[in-house]
Amino acid sequence: MSTIGHHDFRMPGAVRFGVNALLTLPDEIKHRPATKLALISDKGVEGAGLVQKVIELLQPLSIPMVVFTEIKGEPTFNLLESTVRMLQQEGCDLVVGIGGGSAMDVAKTTAALLDKADLAAYLSGVSVIESRTIPCILLPTTSGTGAEVTMNAIFGDEEQELKRGLVSPALLPDVAIIDPLLTLTCPAKVTAASGVDAFTHAIESYIAVRSTLMTRMYAEKAMKIFPQHITRAVHHGGNLEARIGMSLVSNLAGVSLANAGVGAVHALAYPLGGKYHIEHGVANALLMPYVFEVTGRACTEQMVQVAKLLQLGDFDKQPYEALDAVVQYMYRLLDELDLPTSLKQLGVDEASLPVLAEQASKVERLLSNTPYNLTYEKIVGIYKKAYSGQ
Known part of the structure; x- marks a missing residue:
């Protein structure tokens, strides 16, 4: 609460x-x-x-x-x-x-x-x-x-x-x-990137420091509906039911985002867009599992609930295993939706990672909304792992 x-x-x-x-x-x-x-x-x-x-x-x-x-x-x-x-x-x-x-x-x-x-x-x-x-x-x-x-x-x-x-x-x-x-005319690549962007909004606002009972209701519903529609919307774009479902996901997650805010995933994505002009949704989708591997450690109870919403299993008796299940789901999403899995794929220069980390560490509005203290060193570590890929 x-x-x-x-x-x-x-x-x-x-x-x-x-x-x-x-x-x-x-x-x-x-x-x-x-x-x-x-x-x-x-x-x-x-x-x-x-x-x-x-x-x-x-x-x-x-x-x-x-x-x-x-x-x-x-x-x-x-x-x-x-x-x-x-x-x-x-x-x-x-x-x-x-x-x-x-x-x-x-x-x-x-x-x-x-x-x-x-x-x-x-x-x-x-x-x-x-x-x-x-x-x-x-x-x-x-x-x-x-x-x-x-x-x-x-x-x-x-x-x-x-x-x-x-x-x-x-x-x-x-x-x-x-x-x-x-x-219906949205291309598959854009559908994938924007769809996972909506999921990022839902899960980040769900664990946000500024989250409330009302924002979590919207985020929970968005996360529950998301797995039912995202793959069909990407690979069968003419499926109206999938498009309706993803429109609802986007709207629900957007309302939660608007009121609770987002966090570290977005903070680390901003410099990638500024320096390398990587699309916002692509950057968020790629960084999400690498960021949550670290920040999710402070959200054990929430990760148990997220795992249930995504139908990944019941982790009430093994709560510390929920985070790994959620992160592995995020990695699978990148593969299933044909999204990039490493910064190297996107043409990011490894030598620029410390500069990107310095810029990300200044996005205090979002980092302060993350229930985990991400130091500059940890941000560099996340970028390095995301650079090489899983």
Whole structure:
């Protein structure tokens, strides 16, 4: 039981979940009168025809629209700033974001910054975005980041070669519309990486220092559903039942993440994204077993419960064996889903591991939320083992 005396529990203004939920988007826009709409997405989603589908869906509203799809890979602060400036000049007063975590992070942060003149303090992290006056609606096309229900957005800092997160309740959208049909075009590699990313959110928020009874309920349900759907979603992407299941996993884990936060896996993943531009989900998936081999030692009781949720067995009488079962499951996931199993595979230079560890050790917001004191030396050790592979 959490020792926190009181806590907030935050979610978007509304979460709409279900097949064909996309079709309700025009009604949501009608309820929020706008003079010009910004539609933010990425090249992959545009190529899949989903951006055009949204444009056609909104045409009867006769609202002027600016379409921005210049997001390739994971976004940087420079891209974010240029997007905000452009849409300010265009006079946009409503933002719709459709895509994976990158597109939604750009969309929701842009919406929160459109009414701000001085961006520097917010982008540097010196000031927290205090409010949002521009309506924001998000529609995920992947099942993993949970960005449509979280209060954080991640961007690459090109000068420092690392990733930084902006955190504010202002980043929660007015409406999150989760339509599993939008994920059917998601490629297998992205489905695998984003799906395991969602599992990372669930298990890290479950053991988090800031976890509560309410956040653990969401995390537990996400972990229970995850094994039932992830393999089919990756290897049989047209299976709608699997896509619905993974959309639910992502949403549940995202809510838990938004309120309890995550920990060391994400802290160690950030430098990999900043220096080597390794996709966030891939970095999390690869690092997860190597990190939990160490940090899981402080979570024996939780690991027993996680093993039950994943149907790995009942370890009530052998609680210290639960961690190994969970970690071995994580390793098997990488193999079953054709994800990388070592940093060497991803082109990471072994000589850079101490620098990566130094950067990771500075992500205090996440490390302090991990119930295990990860020293610099231990972080180096985790990176070294992840470099060579199991």
